[in-house]
Each structure stands twice: as structure tokens, then as C-alpha cells.
Amino acid sequence: MATVEMSFTPLPVHVRTARLVATAVARRSGVEEALLDEVRLAVGEACSRAVEAHQAHCPAEPVRIELTGGNGRFEVVVMDAAEAEEDETAGGEAAPPAGWPSDGNGVANGAGAPAGSAALPQHGLGLAVIAGLADDVQFSRTPGGLSIRMSWPSGGVS
Amino acid sequence: MDLKLDHHTRDGIEVVDVEGEIDVYTAPRLRELLIELVNNGHYQLVVNMEKVEFLDSTGLGVLVGGLKRVRAHDGSLDLVCTQERILKIFRITGLTKVFGIHDTVDEAITARKSEK
Numbered sequence: 001m002a003t004v005e006m007s008f009t010p011l012p013v014h015v016r017t018a019r020l021v022a023t024a025v026a027r028r029s030g031v032e033e034a035l036l037d038e039v040r041l042a043v044g045e046a047c048s049r050a051v052e053a054h055q056a057h058c059p060a061e062p063v064r065i066e067l068t069g070g071n072g073r074f075e076v077v078v079m080d081a082a083e084a085e086e087d088e089t090a091g092g093e094a095a096p097p098a099g100w101p102s103d104g105n106g107v108a109n110g111a112g113a114p115a116g117s118a119a120l121p122q123h124g125l126g127l128a129v130i131a132g133l134a135d136d137v138q139f140s141r142t143p144g145g146l147s148i149r150m151s152w153p154s155g156g157v158s
Numbered sequence: 159m160d161l162k163l164d165h166h167t168r169d170g171i172e173v174v175d176v177e178g179e180i181d182v183y184t185a186p187r188l189r190e191l192l193i194e195l196v197n198n199g200h201y202q203l204v205v206n207m208e209k210v211e212f213l214d215s216t217g218l219g220v221l222v223g224g225l226k227r228v229r230a231h232d233g234s235l236d237l238v239c240t241q242e243r244i245l246k247i248f249r250i251t252g253l254t255k256v257f258g259i260h261d262t263v264d265e266a267i268t269a270r271k272s273e274k
Binding site (some may be wrong): 012013021037038040041044045048051052081125126128129133134154 | 179181183184212215216218219234238241246247250
């Protein structure tokens with residue numbers, strides 16, 4: 001059972017709320033202060049991605065988050081209900097200028113490949129940031145959409 | 159905190175002061191301002207991020223978009239940022255190699271002027 005379960009209307013204005021709740025639960029779960037910025041950023045990225053996916057495919061469905069602390073880990077799962085997209089490579093506004101270091105697939109060098117990323121779409125900066133921040137990341141395709149599971153070490157048991 | 163934007167001209171360079179959080183909700187306002195400045199002929203920009211409390215990939219995308227726009231006019235977009243928690247996302251994405259990042263607005267302006 002998750003410590004906190006939350007769902008929110010897929011609007012950009014609510015992503016900040018999700019960040020704040022996740023950070024609060026992380027702190028209560030004993031995640032080190034130095035890691036809380038990473039938690040906030042990674043959760044924000046995952047929620048932003050889910051919001052954009054919902055707005056494109058299922059704007060009436062909420063984005064769901066599960067926050068679980070205990071047994072030395074703080075875990076966040078962000079779940080969307082959007083259908084799989086063929087190509088999520090970032091383009092247009094966010095396409096990098098010439099000379100921007102990348103591995104040719106739109107993911108920045110240094111971020112590494114997300115764990116369990118076989119057959120996953122590349123999604124530009126967002127997923128690269130998550131992969132670079134979270135201690136442990138898993139991306140999973142579900143029948144309904146994409147699930148992003150991230151975790152960090154925590155000192156407390158909630 | 160929401161996003162507060164202001165800008166002024168110094169030594170022919172437009173300095174954009176940003177305060178607050180730049181995320182998926184607030185980033186469009188920064189994007190609109192950068193577009194407006196370029197449309198008004200300001201191609202040398204310095205974005206002061208010393209009072210930015212949060213920056214995500216949406217914000218990075220806006221800054222990259224701004225950089226592309228000014229470069230189309232042989233212009234520049236430099237950043238002022240000393241906060242490690244903000245610099246971290248630039249490092250993770252490799253964008254420290256793309257943007258000039260300075261410790262102060264004075265330093266950014268001096269660096270840009272010396273290249274002319």
C-alpha cells in the first residue's frame with residue numbers, strides 16, 4: 001500500500017502541487033535533504049510528461065501518482081493513461097541547436113539509458129533528466145499507458 | 159512561487175531578470191517574452207537566473223528555443239547562474255557546453271562585449 005496516492009487533472013498548473021507533495025512525503029520518509037531537489041525535479045519531469053501525454057490523448061483522465069516510503073527506499077510511481085506514441089523525440093522548440101552533445105537519439109550524453117528502456121520512445125530532455133537524477137528508474141508500458149517508477153535511498157521508515 | 163519576469167537594457171544588451179519557478183506551467187511566459195524581445199530587435203540577451211528557484215526540462219527547452227532564435231540573427235543568449243541545484247540540470251543534459259553561463263550579469267556583459 002502506498003504511503004500517499006494522488007491523482008490530478010492533467011493540467012500544467014497542477015504539476016507544481018505534485019512536486020510539493022512528493023517532496024514533503026520524501027522528507028517525511030527520511031530522504032536526505034541533499035536529494036530532495038532531485039526528487040522534486042524528477043517527479044516534476046515525470047508529471048509534466050504525463051500531463052502532455054494526457055492532453056494529447058485523454059484529457060479527461062487524471063494522472064496518478066503513488067508515493068511509498070519504507071524499507072530504506074522512497075519510491076515514486078507516475079502513471080499515465082495515454083496510448084503509446086510512435087515517436088516522442090523532442091523537436092521544434094526544444095530541438096537542440098547544432099553542436100548540442102547528444103547520442104543521436106535526442107538524449108543528452110551523460111544521462112545514460114533508462115533502466116528497462118527496451119522499445120521505449122525517446123522523449124528528449126524530460127526522460128534524460130529523470131534518468132540522470134533518480135537513483136533507480138524503471139519505465140514500463142502498461143495496457144493503459146506509461147508507468148515511470150523512481151526511487152531514492154531513505155533513512156526512515158514511514 | 160509563480161514566475162516573475164523583468165527586463166532592461168544595459169550596454170546594448172537586453173538583460174532578462176527571472177524570479178521564481180520555471181516549469182511546464184510558467185515556462186510559456188518566458189518563451190513569449192524571449193520571442194517578443196527578438197521580434198523587437200534585441201538579439202543580444204542575458205538571462206539572469208540567480209533568483210530562479212526551480213527549472214525543469216520545459217524551461218531548458220524555452221532557453222534553447224531562445225538561443226536558436228537569437229543565433230538566427232547572429233545574436234547571443236547567455237545565462238547568469240551560480241546556484242548548483244539549477245546548474246545540475248544543465249550538466250545532466252549537457253547544455254553547459256551550449257550556453258555561456260556566468261556568475262554575474264556584469265561578467266556576462268563583459269564577456270559578450272569582448273567577443274565583438
